Amino acid sequence: MFDDLIGQPHAARMLTAALRRERPRHAYLFAGPAGAGKKTAALKFAAAVCCPENGCGACASCKKAIRGVHPDILTLEPAGSLITIDQVRWINSSLNLHPSESRARVFIIGDAGALGAAAANALLKSLEEPPPFIFFLLLASRPQAVLPTIASRCQIVRFQQVPPADIESYLFDKFHVSATKREAFARISGGNLKLAEALCANAELAGRRESYMSIAARLGRGGCEKAAAMAAEAESAILEAGAPPAKHDEATDSFEVGQKRSQQDAHRRAGAAQKQELALALSLLASWYRDMTAVAAGAKDSILNKDYELELEDQALPSRLDNYLRAVGVIENTRKKLGYNIDLGLALQAMFHELTEVL
Numbered sequence: 570m571f572d573d574l575i576g577q578p579h580a581a582r583m584l585t586a587a588l589r590r591e592r593p594r595h596a597y598l599f600a601g602p603a604g605a606g607k608k609t610a611a612l613k614f615a616a617a618v619c620c621p622e623n624g625c626g627a628c629a630s631c632k633k634a635i636r637g638v639h640p641d642i643l644t645l646e647p648a649g650s651l652i653t654i655d656q657v658r659w660i661n662s663s664l665n666l667h668p669s670e671s672r673a674r675v676f677i678i679g680d681a682g683a684l685g686a687a688a689a690n691a692l693l694k695s696l697e698e699p700p701p702f703i704f705f706l707l708l709a710s711r712p713q714a715v716l717p718t719i720a721s722r723c724q725i726v727r728f729q730q731v732p733p734a735d736i737e738s739y740l741f742d743k744f745h746v747s748a749t750k751r752e753a754f755a756r757i758s759g760g761n762l763k764l765a766e767a768l769c770a771n772a773e774l775a776g777r778r779e780s781y782m783s784i785a786a787r788l789g790r791g792g793c794e795k796a797a798a799m800a801a802e803a804e805s806a807i808l809e810a811g812a813p814p815a816k817h818d819e820a821t822d823s824f825e826v827g828q829k830r831s832q833q834d835a836h837r838r839a840g841a842a843q844k845q846e847l848a849l850a851l852s853l854l855a856s857w858y859r860d861m862t863a864v865a866a867g868a869k870d871s872i873l874n875k876d877y878e879l880e881l882e883d884q885a886l887p888s889r890l891d892n893y894l895r896a897v898g899v900i901e902n903t904r905k906k907l908g909y910n911i912d913l914g915l916a917l918q919a920m921f922h923e924l925t926e927v928l
């Protein structure tokens with residue numbers, strides 16, 4: 570079941586061993602960075618406990634599970650920034666319902682770090698003594714992101730950043746993109762397989778990356794008067810990415826439970842998407858100046874944006890190494906403020922203004 574889990578030999582071994590037990594434990598916490606494959610692994614594990622043959626991967630039940638449309642596998646995502654106590658009550662009230670078409674029912678909690686104290690308390694008893702056919706799979710960025718009372722009731726399975734070489738060979742097998750692009754996507758993804766995959770598969774995302782790279786390149790060449798224009802350009806790219814999608818995604822939406830579909834909900838999602846895009850934009854902008862420092866220091870082998878090597882070599886001046894480093898610092902500082910409720914436009918204006926000053 571876990572042979573094709575990319576770059577996670579430890580998690581794959583643990584989960585395979587868990588499934589070989591007479592009965593797997595009833596609560597697991599999959600902990601690791603974004604894009605490491607936790608959700609994919611959770612769907613496969615859920616498939617295996619529901620499958621009459623312990624996860625053949627081929628039967629109707631397994632196929633539905635892996636596509637995310639199995640009626641006995643329920644995914645709970647935060648409504649806004651938190652998983653609410655009502656969502657947990659919904660789990661508790663449905664705990665004794667028997668599986669509708671398989672031998673188990675699985676609750677996947679997409680972001681267990683979003684369980685507030687009240688919701689977590691409400692979940693404790695269910696987590697501790699569920700009926701024998703119930704399994705909980707909690708996902709989180711790291712075990713410490715989850716309240717200790719919850720984490721201590723789960724078996725922890727650790728996921729790591731996917732090594733760039735593994736990402737590259739995965740992209741090679743799956744997509745027709747040039748070797749340079751493949752190398753660049755693997756490196757800039759920072760171990761996030763999902764991001765590297767999205768850069769290959771999603772032309773709009775790849776286009777936005779090009780916009781951010783172009784902004785970074787032009788900013789280096791321009792003076793202070795460019796800051797406002799660049800900030801506005803970045804802001805519109807970020808807002809565009811956060812616009813609610815027109816089409817409904819059946820695979821992820823129809824089984825997200827306990828969520829009210831409302832205008833407010835759509836708003837929250839758009840806000841979350843913008844925040845995610847801002848984080849991506851900042852990480853890409855920082856990668857540009859990091860690459861400038863690499864070239865300026867004569868270490869061009871460590872360039873992340875391999876597909877921009879010529880432009881980087883053309884622009885980077887050894888005498889300005891320190892300026893590029895300070896630019897990375899400015900962007901990192903903005904990134905740290907992401908957790909607070911910042912005004913997107915103001916934050917970008919301030920950052921670009923500072924960037925033109927240090928460059």
Ligand SMILES: [Zn+2]
Nearest residue numbers: 620625628631
């Ligand atoms: Zn099966």
